[in-house]
Amino acid sequence: MRFTGLARVAVTAVMAGATALAVPAAAQAAVPVGGGTPILVGGVAGCTLTAAGYDATGASVAFTAAHCSDRINSPVILRDDKRAGVIGTVATRNEILDYSVIRLDPRVAVPVRQPGVTGTGPAPEFGDVVCKDGLATGHTCGITWQREGAKFWSQACAGYGDSGGPIIREGRLVGLLSGGHIPPVAGSVGGLGAVLPSCLHPAQAPFFLPALAYSFETIVADATDRNWPGAGFRMA
The missing domain is CATH 2.40.10.10 (Trypsin-like serine proteases)
Incomplete structure (x- = not known):
């Protein structure tokens, strides 16, 4: 098939547009979470994160109170930014020391250290x-x-x-x-x-x-002794 000069420009423009449409939109940047971040556990229980960081396996994790949810795998979202989606799920909980470990989704949430905490x-x-x-x-x-x-x-x-x-x-x-x-x-x-x-x-x-x-040191030691998510925790 032969095109005139004007037709060739038109076809090139259409093909360029098609290429641009084929490129996926940039993913939303992961939101920072850390000590003091307000959350909703299970979509209803308003609670607060103790700290966020990484466990011995390198997984992104955060801690909060166990009584915020009575179920493993409860989804966790940000109370002040629900559009960010599910930042993680409850991986384990200890009612005696009242702590839960949240396994964070690294595509959605990035651990940060609370300002002023050394x-x-x-x-x-x-x-x-x-x-x-x-x-x-x-x-x-x-x-x-x-x-x-x-x-x-x-x-x-x-x-x-x-x-x-x-x-x-x-x-x-x-x-x-x-x-x-x-x-x-x-x-x-x-x-x-x-x-x-x-x-x-x-x-x-x-x-x-x-x-x-x-x-908190006792909580981390307990998770470590049990080899649970959060074992060997280090702050971001």
């Missing part, structure tokens, strides 16, 4: 000031009242949605926020859990329900 550290002791970051109450700080093994209680304000949030002391990740509980020693003076208000109470009482957290 590494991990041991659980705080009585009198240590700690701070937490969470979906519901943001950044709050308070004194540590008590430590009992892997558990510790602090006066850092926390509410629903903060579960799984990072507890930081002097720039180091020391704990995973579990919830509001009265430590055992308080049981001797009655049902304080029913008396003390949430820190979000309109009265803004100076004393409110202490927040329970678990040692």
